[in-house]
Amino acid sequence: ETGVTQSPTHLIKTRGQQVTLRCSSQSGHNTVSWYQQALGQGPQFIFQYYREEENGRGNFPPRFSGLQFPNYSSELNVNALELDDSALYLCASSPTGVRTEAFFGQGTRLTVV
Amino acid sequence: GQQLNQSPQSMFIQEGEDVSMNCTSSSIFNTWLWYKQDPGEGPVLLIALYKAGELTSNGRLTAQFGITRKDSFLNISASIPSDVGIYFCAGQSISSGSARQLTFGSGTQLTVLP
Numbered sequence: 327e328t329g330v331t332q333s334p335t336h337l338i339k340t341r342g343q344q345v346t347l348r349c350s351s352q353s354g355h356n357t358v359s360w361y362q363q364a365l366g367q368g369p370q371f372i373f374q375y376y377r378e379e380e381n382g383r384g385n386f387p388p389r390f391s392g393l394q395f396p397n398y399s400s401e402l403n404v405n406a407l408e409l410d411d412s413a414l415y416l417c418a419s420s421p422t423g424v425r426t427e428a429f430f431g432q433g434t435r436l437t438v439v
Numbered sequence: 440g441q442q443l444n445q446s447p448q449s450m451f452i453q454e455g456e457d458v459s460m461n462c463t464s465s466s467i468f469n470t471w472l473w474y475k476q477d478p479g480e481g482p483v484l485l486i487a488l489y490k491a492g493e494l495t496s497n498g499r500l501t502a503q504f505g506i507t508r509k510d511s512f513l514n515i516s517a518s519i520p521s522d523v524g525i526y527f528c529a530g531q532s533i534s535s536g537s538a539r540q541l542t543f544g545s546g547t548q549l550t551v552l553p
Contacts, residue, residue, distance in 0.1 A: 330481075359540065368445075368527050368543030369482070382538020416481050418541075426531070426539050427472055430481035 330419050330431035338437045339407050347402045347434045349417030358400040359428060360392060361416040369416055375400055376422075404436075412438045445528055445544025452518055453552050460526060460547045461512040468530030471504050471511040472541065476525045485526075486513070518551050525549070 331350045339345050351358050357376045361369035371384035375394035389405040398419070404411055414435050418428035445462045452458055462471075470489055474482035486497050488504035488511060495502055501514045511528055525548050529541040 332481075357539070359538070361541075368443075368529075368545050369541070371540040371542070374538035374540060376538070382540055384540065420539065426470070427484055427487040428531075428539075428541060429484060430474075432479075432481045435479075 330417055330429055332415075332417050332431035332434050334434060335432065336435045336437075338439060341407055341409060341438055343407050344403065344405045345407060345436060347404075347415050347417075347436070349400045349402070349419075349431060351398045351400070351417075351419035352429050355419035355421050355429070356398050357420040357422060357426075358394055358398065359418045359420070360400070360402045361418065361430075362386070363414040363416055363433070365413070372402070407438045409438050412436060443528055443530060443542060443544040445547060447547060448545070449548040449550070451550045451552060454518060454520060456518055458515040458518055458522075458549060459512060460528075461510060462528035462530075462544045463510045464530055464542075465509070466530070466532065466542075467508040468532055468542075469508075470531035471502070472529045472531065473500075473502050473511070473513045474527045474529060476527060476546075482527055515549075518549075520551050520553065523549060523551050 359374040360372040363369040373383040378394045391403045393401045414433045416433045417431045420428045443462045443464045473485045476482045486502040493504040499516045525546045528544040
């Protein structure tokens with residue numbers, strides 16, 4: 327069984343640029359969520375995708391957007407990067423059904439300079 | 440954003456000692472999850488709890504879903520050096536769009552001394 331994989335692992339971008347982060351969900355999981363984890367804090371929910379549609383969003387501006395593909399993989403796009411966007415971005419996949427625990431990838435460390 | 444109240448913030452214990460940490464919330468959750476995160480890695484799921492009052496074990500780890508559905512605790516017995524890391528609690532709720540989102544605590548940094 328393949329776990330959740332994210333790419334790239336590290337990324338450095340300049341303020342104002344755009345970035346795309348990628349995630350492959352765990353085999354059999356059709357729900358993908360994205361979280362932002364600032365240094366020293368717990369992860370914060372950005373949004374969730376199910377059947378290629380966004381079905382929930384946290385307190386993040388519209389410049390954070392995403393996609394889910396038919397194979398359940400997902401992308402997180404961030405436009406007009408700000409210094410405060412520097413964080414670990416985590417992707418989590420979940421199965422549907424009674425037990426919906428989320429399994430996380432290793433994350434992408436984004437640094438905005 | 441909203442976060443759960445997780446305590447203690449950090450712990451220094453001797454190898455072999457037992458550890459206890461807990462989370463409280465002003466909101467009710469349907470599911471409580473406990474994760475461990477090592478530096479530079481994503482959180483790894485330790486235990487999932489689905490019913491109020493549920494007590495679940497995973498090896499030396501035991502966690503409980505509080506009766507009020509607003510709290511949970513995690514115990515680690517007979518700690519070993521590889522228990523070092525940051526432990527997070529997370530409550531799962533269903534958003535207006537039907538998303539199952541997790542709200543995380545601020546973490547407990549555990550250090551095990553030889």
